[in-house]
Structures are given as C-alpha cells and as structure tokens.
Amino acid sequence: MTAVTTRSPLARLLALLSDLRLAVALLGLIALASAIGTALPQGDPAEAYHDHYDVAPWLGLIRAGPILALQLDHVYSSIWFLTLLGLLGLSLLLCSIRRQWPSLRAALRWVDYTQPRQLSKLVAAASCSRRDPEKDLGTLAAGLSRRGWQVKLQPRRLAARRGVAGRVGPLLVHAGMILLMLGAVWGALAGSRLERYLAPGRSLELLDRRGHAHLSLTLDHFSVARDPLGRPEQFQSDLTLVSPTPGSPERSSISVNHPLRSRGITLYQADWAIAALTLRFGRSPALQIPVQPLPQLGEQVWGVVLPTRPDGTVPVLLTVESEQGPVTVFDAAGQRIGQLSPGGAPLELQGLPLRITEILPASGILLKRDPGVPLVYLGFAVLLLGGGLSMISTQQLWTIASEGRLYLGGFSNRNVVAFQDQLPLLLTEILEPADQCRTIAAG
C-alpha cells in the first residue's frame, strides 16, 4: 500500500474509480435506490406526501419532510441517483480501459510454457510415461485441430486453444452499456416529447426551436376497434402531415404498436378520450358540448353537467365511458334517471326530450423526438453481442514432452470443472492407446 501514497491524486482517483469493489457497491446502491423508487409513489405533488406520510410515516420512520428533502418523491431524476449512474458510467469506462483491455490483450497472446513445472499451477493437469512423447505431440496437434482447436506446435511442446472469442464478451458488454448511457444522456438533453388529445378534424401546428412552422398535423379520422364485449382491441388514427417545404401532404395512419416516423419525429398512438357529446334538447339544433374526465367516478369516465331550465337550475349530469355509448343521466341528487344511446330514443327530462346524436372520441397522440435512440439501440446491439460471446468458455491446453514423459496442463475460464472432467476423455480419444495417461489424469 506504500506505493499508493506516492502516486498523484489523479492517479489515485482513477484507481479508485476503476476499483472492482466500487463497481459492485455502485451496482448495489443503484439497485437499492431503484427499489425505493418502486416502494414510494413517484412524482406526486408535495401536499400528497404530507397528507400521507406525516400521518403514517414510511416504514414507520420517515415523514414527508425527509422524503422531499432526499428527493425520494422523484428518485429516478434526483441529483444523487443521476450522480450514481454517472459514477457507474465512469467506472465502466475506466474499468474497460484500465483492466479489461490489458486483460483481453493478455488473453489473446499465446503463452509459451517450456518447463513441466510451469504447468503445475493449472488445476487441470496430468503427466504420464510414453514410449515416444514427441510423436504423441504430433498426434495431439492433428487431433485437436480436427476438433476445432487452434494449435501451435513447437519443438518438444504444443499449445492449443479454443473459444478465445469468449474473452472479448465482457469488454463488449461494458462498451454497449457505455454507448446506451451516452445515448440516454443525449436523448435527455436534445430530445423532446409532447402529448396532445386531438379530436377528428382538428389540427396541431408544430414549431421548431426558432419558432418557425415545422409540421402541421391533422387528425382525419379516429376509430376504436372493440371485441363483442366492448373491450378495446385497437385504436387507430388517420393523419395528414403537411410541412411548409414543397411537397404533397403525407397521409398515414398510426395505431398501438405501429408508430409513424417522419421528419425526425415519431408519432405514437398513446391514448384516447371522449372529447364531446352532440345532443339535442327538444327541437334545438345539434349542440356539441365538450366533456371533462371525471376521475372521481372511475379511470375512464367523462361527463358534463347541463342545466335543464332556462334559469340554469335543475342540472343533470351526463356520463359516458365509451364512444359507442351509452350516455348515463343522473339528477342533482345523484340518482340515475336513465340511459341514452347515440341516435337512439330520447329521454324525457322535466318534459324536455333529450337526444344524443353523436359521441366524439379524441385520439391521444404522443409526438417524440429522441436523437439518442440510434445510439441506445447500437448500445443494445453491442451489449447483446458481448453477452452472446460471453457464453463461450475459453479453453487452453499445453503439452510438453520431456524425458520420456508427456506433461499436460489445461485452462478454462468459465467451465473449469467440466473441462477438467473431459480432458482425460479427450486425451484417450486422441492418443490411443493412452491407458497410462488416462489413469493418472483421472486420478
């Protein structure tokens, strides 16, 4: 440890950041912090935490004050969580450069063992007396290369290896992680997203960063496909996209799982809502009345309160849960008066017949621009390639012929036990007859 104190502060910091123990600690801390984020509601207004946790502290200990101060109400965007992720990224980078790269280069080098004693440090080892060990080396070389080993035959010794590509795996996994973290940072800094409900016939004007019109989006038609029981199966929006640059307008449709990519923007079918009811009181013209979500009545209930008298008294509440109807009517006391289906029979309210002619659904469209996605996907690809290569176990075998004896030593990084078990069988197969070798190696 005395050498550490003489190094520069920067070198010591780099050593600390590439320390394996720090990496393991970071993995553990990030896992723990992620778990906390699933145990506490995230992103609620501050009063909600006071209302709940001042009365019943979290885990019986923690009130709203510390929760808010430690940013536990938004763990995943808190400064300390992002710092942990940043440190992990740094640790990955430094570890790849300082540990994995040299280790990979060392693993790719052919190691030349010349003395039998050097093989004694390998857990898979054997030695046996042979009539002509030099000839055995040739037989082994031929047998191993037939079985897919790379072989290097030298006077009185042989080195062979298989599955060296597996050693590249961990480095690629780290590289993939770094790439996807970079992509995520880029996306967070340079990307943007916008969620809008659009009723059929309405348009949305998108501006670029300088305030110029970038794209105009019109919803031509929105439909919900439902199964016979009325449960939604698919949502589809037919859109027209017009950009100020010359060119014909682009007509396209989006649905769940089938977004549209255009001009650097991706459009997703993200949600739906009921926008308005078209109704008639008596012989009145058709009135289109916008409705509001009513979360106190259920997650997907919309409604509106309407007066039934000219002076605004005797209100009724109309609620609707599906664009197919029906519309349920309640009186001021909350009693259900009846149901109306679009285009169906009227309902008498204080002698005034009420008809619903149309229920207008709106499409929830998500517009997103994330320039980091290609980098993230590249990171995924590199990560998976590295993970796949990591499945390959590297095997190395050295054989030395000396004084009428054959000395063998083997190495395997991941599969050491099975490799050691199979080694005698492999030798018996190639060096026939090899009774002596087999008995010693299996012993």
Added chain:
Amino acid sequence: MGQPVLLLGLAAFALLLLALPLAFWTLTTPRPPLRAVVRGLIATANALLASQLILRWLESGHFPVSNLYESLCFLSWGATLAQLLVERAAPSAWIPALTTPLSLVSLGFASFALPDQLQTSSPLVPALRSSWLVMHVSVIMVSYAALMVGSLLALGVLLADRGQRVQLRGSSVGSGAYRQAASAGKGGLALAAVAFSQAERLDNLSYRTITVGFMLLTVGIVSGAVWANEAWGSYWSWDPKETWALICWLFYAAYLHTRLNRGWQGRHSALLATGGLAVIIICYIGVNLLGVGLHSYGWFLSS
C-alpha cells in the same frame, strides 16, 4: 378454462410431488437407477406442462402468459427444462434435490393458491397485441427460471461440504483455473488434476447457469425496451415491473463481479446468488401481488 388444461397441470404437479422425495433419497444413498427414475419423472412433467401450455395457446388464441396462472405454469416448465439441461451437462444427485422444489412450489401455487379469476384466460389489452409479446415474455420467464435454478444450485454450495473451504471455480477471467505451482525439486514431476469438492462443482454449475440466465434476462430487458419504444415512445419509463427486472439484472451483475475479486473467495458469492432468489420472487410475484407500486401496461390496461 378447459378441463384438460387443469388436468394436465395437476398431473405434472403429481409427478413432481413424487419426484421430490425420491430426489432427496438419492442424495443420501447413491442409487443410479433411482436417479434415472427421478429424471424420467421430471422430463414427463416437463412434457405435460409443454402440452398444457400449447393447449392453452390453442384455446385462447394468444401466447399463454396473460395471467399469473399461465405464467406460473410457464415458469415451472422453464425450471424443469433448466434443471434437465443442467443435469445433462453435469450429472449430480444434488441438482434434482435442489431444484425440483422450485417447479413444485410454483405449480402448486398456480394450481391451489390462486383465486379463480386469476386462473381464467383474459383477453389482451391493445398494447400487448404484438408479436413482441411472445419473444419478450418467454425470454424473460425462461431467464427467471434459469436464474432461480442457478440460485438454488448456489444454495447447494452453502449446504454441501460444510466446514470445508471453497475456492471459486469459474469466472470471466478464469481465476479458478489456477493453484499454487509445485515447488522446485529433483527428478521427474508428477502432475495430477485437482479434485474438486462437491461444493466447488456446484459453485461452477451455479455460476454457469446464472451466466446463461443473466444473458437471457439481458435479451428480455432489451427486447422489452425496444418494444416499449415502438408501442409507447419510450424505451425506459421506470415502471415498477421493468425497474424490478433491472434490479434483478444489477443484483446478478454484482454477483458476477464479486467472482472477479481474488479477495472474495469462499461462500460469499454463493450467499449473494442465493439472495437473488428473493429479488426474483419480489420482481415476479411481489410487484403484482403485494401492490408495490402500480404495474400497468401503459395507458391502456384499464380501458
């Protein structure tokens, strides 16, 4: 749900129930014919579960993972498959004894503990109507099965050869492949292989199983991220289910890294791997059943 599906599940459960005491028995007294019987029982249970899942698929018209019952049956299928593959790679009486309880418990839980409404096959919400579903869910489930089997093998490291020191066998850099070199002496040198203890054999087997499970979990998470980006416009949204999948990933990543440190020999890493069992159970069952957060598949689940 059709009667044949239930009957196939119960038959598989009965076979596993029969296999478990036999597996424990072979552990105390080595009887090769009995081990073949245990293997046969597990393989038959695996085949019954496979035919049950296929039947359910044909009945409902979608990949059979839409509810907890189907998903637990799938887990049992994956666990029995992982167990058979591990035993094929390295036959040992410890493997069925350690891992049969997993498929037995998950199938028993599915068959007897679940309320009826969780057993009926429900239609899929729009966001899940995608060909990604089959790939993503099956890979994630098989990865959970492999990781849990690997963790149970690590439990074996804690139980086998107690009192004996364990040296870690197997890591990406191969630190377990070396020993103290022979000291210089005169005359011919006799080299012999190190005899691994049962605990060390299980340690290597557990490490390799977890490596495969970890890779599958990576594929599962990545496919989920790509799918989410296609369906919702965000490859990561810190939904409790995906967060817990990430926690599992981080946990096992930590386990794989503890094996690289020469200072952390012995049973520590096996203890960590065994703890992974709890993490997966929270991720798999806890997030849905204990109500840790609200798991919903996007905006569409409640519609």
